[in-house]
Amino acid sequence: MGVSFNQDRKQFHLSTINTSYLMEVVLDRHLVHGYWGKRIHTPDLKCFVDLYEVCSFSPNPEKNHKSISFDTMPREYPDYGRSDYQSPAFEVRLEDGSHVCAPVYKSHRIYKGKEGIEGMPSLYACEDDVVETLEISLVDDLFGLEVILHYSVYEAYDVITRRVTFVNRGNGSIQLKKALSANVDFYQNHDFELMNLYGGWARERHISKIPIGHSTHVVDSKRGASSHEQNPFIALLGPKTTEHVGEVYAMNLIYSGSFMGEVSVNSYGGTRMQMGMNTIDFEWDLLPSTSFDTPEVVMVYSHEGLNGMSKIFHKIYKDRLCRGHWQDKVRPIRINNWEATYFDFDEQKIKTLIDESANLGIELMVLDDGWFGQRDSDSSGLGDWFVNKEKLPGGLEALADYANEKGMDFGLWFEPEMVSPDSALYKKHPNWCLHVPNRDRSEARNQLILDMGRADVRNYLFSALSQVLKSASIRYVKWDMNRNMTEVGSAILATNKQKETSHRYILGLYNLLDKITKAFPDILFESCSGGGGRFDPGMLYYMPQTWTSDDTDSYERLKIQWGTSMLYPPITMGAHVSEIPNHQVMRMTPLHTRAYVAMAANLGFELDLTKLSDEEKSVVKSHIDQYKRIRKTVQLGEFYRLISPYENNCTAWMFQSKDKNQVVLFYYRHLAKPNDLEPKIKLHYLDPEGLYRLEDGQQFYGDTLMNFGLRLPTMTGDFDSVMVILDKVK
Numbered sequence: 001m002g003v004s005f006n007q008d009r010k011q012f013h014l015s016t017i018n019t020s021y022l023m024e025v026v027l028d029r030h031l032v033h034g035y036w037g038k039r040i041h042t043p044d045l046k047c048f049v050d051l052y053e054v055c056s057f058s059p060n061p062e063k064n065h066k067s068i069s070f071d072t073m074p075r076e077y078p079d080y081g082r083s084d085y086q087s088p089a090f091e092v093r094l095e096d097g098s099h100v101c102a103p104v105y106k107s108h109r110i111y112k113g114k115e116g117i118e119g120m121p122s123l124y125a126c127e128d129d130v131v132e133t134l135e136i137s138l139v140d141d142l143f144g145l146e147v148i149l150h151y152s153v154y155e156a157y158d159v160i161t162r163r164v165t166f167v168n169r170g171n172g173s174i175q176l177k178k179a180l181s182a183n184v185d186f187y188q189n190h191d192f193e194l195m196n197l198y199g200g201w202a203r204e205r206h207i208s209k210i211p212i213g214h215s216t217h218v219v220d221s222k223r224g225a226s227s228h229e230q231n232p233f234i235a236l237l238g239p240k241t242t243e244h245v246g247e248v249y250a251m252n253l254i255y256s257g258s259f260m261g262e263v264s265v266n267s268y269g270g271t272r273m274q275m276g277m278n279t280i281d282f283e284w285d286l287l288p289s290t291s292f293d294t295p296e297v298v299m300v301y302s303h304e305g306l307n308g309m310s311k312i313f314h315k316i317y318k319d320r321l322c323r324g325h326w327q328d329k330v331r332p333i334r335i336n337n338w339e340a341t342y343f344d345f346d347e348q349k350i351k352t353l354i355d356e357s358a359n360l361g362i363e364l365m366v367l368d369d370g371w372f373g374q375r376d377s378d379s380s381g382l383g384d385w386f387v388n389k390e391k392l393p394g395g396l397e398a399l400a401d402y403a404n405e406k407g408m409d410f411g412l413w414f415e416p417e418m419v420s421p422d423s424a425l426y427k428k429h430p431n432w433c434l435h436v437p438n439r440d441r442s443e444a445r446n447q448l449i450l451d452m453g454r455a456d457v458r459n460y461l462f463s464a465l466s467q468v469l470k471s472a473s474i475r476y477v478k479w480d481m482n483r484n485m486t487e488v489g490s491a492i493l494a495t496n497k498q499k500e501t502s503h504r505y506i507l508g509l510y511n512l513l514d515k516i517t518k519a520f521p522d523i524l525f526e527s528c529s530g531g532g533g534r535f536d537p538g539m540l541y542y543m544p545q546t547w548t549s550d551d552t553d554s555y556e557r558l559k560i561q562w563g564t565s566m567l568y569p570p571i572t573m574g575a576h577v578s579e580i581p582n583h584q585v586m587r588m589t590p591l592h593t594r595a596y597v598a599m600a601a602n603l604g605f606e607l608d609l610t611k612l613s614d615e616e617k618s619v620v621k622s623h624i625d626q627y628k629r630i631r632k633t634v635q636l637g638e639f640y641r642l643i644s645p646y647e648n649n650c651t652a653w654m655f656q657s658k659d660k661n662q663v664v665l666f667y668y669r670h671l672a673k674p675n676d677l678e679p680k681i682k683l684h685y686l687d688p689e690g691l692y693r694l695e696d697g698q699q700f701y702g703d704t705l706m707n708f709g710l711r712l713p714t715m716t717g718d719f720d721s722v723m724v725i726l727d728k729v730k
Contacts, residue, residue, distance in 0.1 A: 206563050236250075
């Protein structure tokens, strides 16, 4: 397994425990895709693909080989302009104004392990990992452009990653117009469904599945961020694929900026799947002797349905994407003051909230927006990262010490990438924000975006944030970002480099995140972008959890957390119990259901605990105690989806501990129905011969729970729910 190469036939075979990926070099020149799917033996074939002459509308780039046309040949990394009429994986503009590039196979190398990407996040490999990397060099000798395709094979994790490096070895400048990270051509495979995760603010990562037909589909973000609207993910589903059976081919881009994923079907029935950075606001001036790296795509094949796909993503992201002190540690139960107070708070009000939280067993107090500068609303103060002593006369140190005395940690909200026009920072440095000369600067939430591509901006932010984080015992940071890019321009870039601005912004952001998280390695950083507007692998590389959505309504959260779980494990999801009526949709849901939805991720609270009755406080404390009992299973165990909220009047999912000795089932009924039968649910992925005990003492064998099912307690009213804990006793 790993990477093998047949020198005589110029054939590559990349293999994991369950997956094979085949390529070959035709005529010692053209890199062709052969197969991606369930693991197979290397076929004993002279050529992986059929080569035959077709009509004159599919031109032949090789004059002496009429059977070769890029219109029909499944290509590994297609260029532009030479008889391939589907979307290219890359495009250049050369100094003579032409766009045609013709790189051919020159060489390759195979090595143990995996190299990182300078300045960008990617999966990493540990010393004892069984990981091999293949680099294939394609070269256009006419202009000296080298295109290096990188493939890393994580054998035990069932994952293949891909990225590309462009190197200018010529004497002239080369303008990169398009530089995708991965391309897969499926030979005569068009009976797929396209799956993606769509949404908007407060309704992120909903499931979409559509037949691809004979057409082109684009899933993308043009916002300068991975976005609420689309996640950097696409998957092709085979016929009749479900949560538990069927084939899935998935790509997820480790990148936090604008992206694109495209699926198209040509006239011969071939399906092309691509992913990488969006071309809408991208160009890169590749000067002689310089190189450019694309972000990395994580490719997953599953023949065990969507749960099989998710299990692979969850494990690799927990083990080889997230890093640092908090990577595999249970996360604290927190209280956030935002929906409890908004901007209207002072030191005593926060201390009272700490008192109530400590009495209930909450472990972390998070002070949200409004603690700094002249920040009494969202109209001013961003960029002025110093404590507002009128609100907090004792400073952050007094609050942190008070929380510590009560047995709690203390955390803080920041929005470092933004600046308010009404701020001391903006008045001093008005050109530090993204802008275009002589154009109005569009505001959103009364704020502009700092140019993270500038070293002086990053240096200021690192210094200002470091001073705050050193001023008190701060154990948690919520890093927010509440708007997307407009007027994308930089005051420090030359005219011909302005379309590099958005990518340089992301590189600058990663640089700052790397620096600040290394300087404060014990702090738990949580990323946020108006909730889940930047829930992507790039951010998880630096911050091991993300605020899943600003929508805290438990019914809405079922769909959001279900869709998010397609790629991202529950330990990466922040989830809060909030007030009713809910502040986003004004829905009334029972307290236990709000808790059970939040307990299926990293549990927190976002309400005024001081207003709860004694009975409600007792219920909250019981939920916190329950969560502490199941926390390791939820955060560190395996997660499986059972009943989808998209097609049913209920939702169900389950967790299984690492040692397989605890199972936690959550079942949520949406709307009550008259004269309805009591629910029964079939569990999955248990030990058929294992004996499982309920809290009331009943015992069932695993095969009974998976085939006959488990009867659940009586449901009453809308939005009722139940949590079931099973302990394996044999």
